[in-house]
Amino acid sequence: MRTTERERGQSDGARLPGGVPPPRPLTSPAVTTPVVRIGLLGCGTVGAALAALVGEQRDTIAARAGVDLRITRVAVRDLGRVRDVDLDPSVFTTDAAAVVTDPDVDVVVEVMGGVDPARDLVLAALAAGKPVVTANKELLATAGAEVFSAADAAQVDLLFEAAVAGGIPLVRPLRESLRGEPITRVMGIVNGTTNYILTRMAEAGAAYADALAEAQALGYAEADPTADVEGHDAGSKCAILASIAFGAQVTAADVHREGISRITAADIAYAARKGYVVKLLAVAELLPAADGGHDISARVHPAFVPATHPLAAVRESFNAVFVEGEAVGDLMFYGRGAGGGPTASAVLGDLIDAAVNRQHHTHGSIGELRPARLRPLDQLSSPFYICLEVADRPGVLAAVAGVFGRHGVSISSVEQTGRAERADLVFITHSAVEANVRATLAELGDLDVVRDIGSVLRVLDDL
Numbered sequence: 001m002r003t004t005e006r007e008r009g010q011s012d013g014a015r016l017p018g019g020v021p022p023p024r025p026l027t028s029p030a031v032t033t034p035v036v037r038i039g040l041l042g043c044g045t046v047g048a049a050l051a052a053l054v055g056e057q058r059d060t061i062a063a064r065a066g067v068d069l070r071i072t073r074v075a076v077r078d079l080g081r082v083r084d085v086d087l088d089p090s091v092f093t094t095d096a097a098a099v100v101t102d103p104d105v106d107v108v109v110e111v112m113g114g115v116d117p118a119r120d121l122v123l124a125a126l127a128a129g130k131p132v133v134t135a136n137k138e139l140l141a142t143a144g145a146e147v148f149s150a151a152d153a154a155q156v157d158l159l160f161e162a163a164v165a166g167g168i169p170l171v172r173p174l175r176e177s178l179r180g181e182p183i184t185r186v187m188g189i190v191n192g193t194t195n196y197i198l199t200r201m202a203e204a205g206a207a208y209a210d211a212l213a214e215a216q217a218l219g220y221a222e223a224d225p226t227a228d229v230e231g232h233d234a235g236s237k238c239a240i241l242a243s244i245a246f247g248a249q250v251t252a253a254d255v256h257r258e259g260i261s262r263i264t265a266a267d268i269a270y271a272a273r274k275g276y277v278v279k280l281l282a283v284a285e286l287l288p289a290a291d292g293g294h295d296i297s298a299r300v301h302p303a304f305v306p307a308t309h310p311l312a313a314v315r316e317s318f319n320a321v322f323v324e325g326e327a328v329g330d331l332m333f334y335g336r337g338a339g340g341g342p343t344a345s346a347v348l349g350d351l352i353d354a355a356v357n358r359q360h361h362t363h364g365s366i367g368e369l370r371p372a373r374l375r376p377l378d379q380l381s382s383p384f385y386i387c388l389e390v391a392d393r394p395g396v397l398a399a400v401a402g403v404f405g406r407h408g409v410s411i412s413s414v415e416q417t418g419r420a421e422r423a424d425l426v427f428i429t430h431s432a433v434e435a436n437v438r439a440t441l442a443e444l445g446d447l448d449v450v451r452d453i454g455s456v457l458r459v460l461d462d463l
Contacts, residue, residue, distance in 0.1 A: 049343070065355070066359070067352065073091055074087065074093070075092075078094075108133070109133045113138065126158065132151070144243055166342040167337070167339075170333045184326060188322050195318065202278070205269075230257065239254060245323070246286050249370070254372065258301040258302065263457075270387075277304075278303070278305070280301070283299050284296065284298045285297045299377065306460070317337070318335065319335065382458045385428055397416065397425065403444050
């Protein structure tokens with residue numbers, strides 16, 4: 001059926017003379033992108049990197065997420081310090097509380113670190129109905145339940161992807177993608193400083209002190225490296241991971257910590273000969289209990305990791321975390337766990353989520369955290385590596401082995417190397433209860449033939 005000119009004119013709308021349709025507009029009407037104003041608490045390495053990212057990605061974020069991010073206030077300790085950031089000097093202040101309460105701030109980003117005054121500032125922001133993005137592992141590992149509850153009460157976001165593993169997307173998968181997964185264990189390398197030190201000891205044969213000095217020279221370790229090398233940093237991250245994975249209130253004080261400062265080049269070399277690599281691990285496990293419930297174990301310690309396991313191949317300052325679930329099996333998250341750029345990237349991802357959620361009047365939640373029932377360390381079991389310095393005379397090995405036997409610790413292998421009037425005995429045990437190993441070490445310390453108890457490391461053969 002043919003269409004008449006009149007009918008075509010009616011269907012196409014008005015036409016120019018000669019039946020030519022009018023030109024279509026080249027652009028659609030302008031749409032105003034809503035501005036989200038950011039108050040930034042802290043402008044150090046991470047804060048400065050975040051400011052740069054926001055500036056560089058502002059147009060892309062507006063196009064993809066529909067929000068125009070603008071940093072409008074920044075709290076710093078020293079106004080006179082030179083900062084390589086493209087922000088107007090008028091946005092800086094030393095009054096952090098004023099940034100939080102400023103009506104021209106919509107979202108608060110906290111990257112100042114520490115528990116005080118960060119806790120009060122974060123709680124004040126949440127109470128004012130402002131979403132908060134934080135990279136503060138100490139705060140969350142100390143007062144996580146309090147600030148999570150405050151966020152839920154205010155019905156705003158509290159997001160913290162950057163608090164655990166820098167730029168590695170780990171928290172969001174645990175909070176969202178794996179929310180219905182029965183997770184049994186979260187284990188990994190979550191401190192880049194110690195991993196760099198152990199890598200240099202393994203690959204270059206460096207002594208601990210030399211590897212630490214190299215890490216400090218490269219900026220991987222602080223002048224006072226205690227928080228890293230003694231496991232405090234990893235302990236805070238382990239508490240956060242356990243809380244999210246198991247929905248329980250686990251704090252840094254609940255995490256058993258051992259560092260790497262007593263590990264020697266000889267320990268590293270022995271591990272390599274036996275097919276292991278030494279790594280500082282954070283381990284959070286959900287363990288079945290006799291009453292049908294579950295206990296939680298959260299600990300940080302160095303361990304012999306089989307060289308065939310993917311964690312053994314994680315080198316230098318990189319981080320990697322394994323998540324084990326009953327349905328999903330094993331998942332591995334790998335990447336740079338620290339540094340201004342990677343950490344700022346994680347903060348920015350959270351910031352975009354918080355800004356978009358704010359526009360839609362919604363927020364995320366990790367749910368109610370139940371009280372944690374913690375399994376005492378003494379009740380756990382694993383094989384152990386134990387190094388002793390003893391007198392080099394007949395009967396010593398038998399005396400030492402007798403101590404192991406009296407406490408029910410079975411020996412899998414032993415090696416002896418002699419020096420002038422001294423000998424080193426290196427034991428690998430079968431799986432043994434921690435309490436029995438501790439009792440063994442206590443009695444060995446009282447033997448007159450034992451000169452020194454060196455490294456005692458767990459051997460992870462269940463990976």
